[in-house]
Amino acid sequence: QLNILGQFVGAIRVLNGYSPSIIYFGMQDTTGNYNPQAGGYGDATSSTPPTDYWLTTQGVAGSYTLSDTQMISLIQYLAAVNNSYLSLEVIDNILYQFFGTYVTVTENPMELIYNHASNDPGTLYGIVKFLNALPHPAGVEVSAG
Secondary structure: HHHHHHHOOOOOOOOEEEOOEEEEEEEOOOOOOOOOOOOOOOOOOOOOOOOOOOOOOOOOOOEEEEOHHHHHHHHHHHHHHHHOOOHHHHHHHHHHHHHOOOOOEEEEEOEEEEOOOOOOOOOEEEEEEEOOOOOOOOEEEEOOO
16 A cells, blocks of 8 residues: 555655665774774775775665655655745755754755765665655755765
8 A cells, every 4th residue: 555655756665776874783884995993894896905894895786675664754755845845944844854953955056955964873865865856946956965
């Protein structure tokens, strides 16, 4: 039933090629060279790695299937975005409702820049960004971090 509801707002349950940011033993995967001050995991494809840390690769294989909870959140988010007049105030309210203080928007002339905090424990922002479903007022360039 969620899949049917999702079709009305453009939500899909199976995301082909999507790779969520994964937490390994409480440490997040890095996207570049290993940084001994940050710890965690280094990208095995970025350089010749030292031998004192774990390696991961950034390869995406297969697809990612949203849980019922993720699908419900995505449907609610898309319904809010699709049924709103996208002024900056409305966008701020939608972002706060779904992401709290983890996602903010900065306005430049004819450009919106979405800023995402790296300590966000949720997965919705990554899914929304992958689907290119951030609020996008007509005639305005959008950048997402």
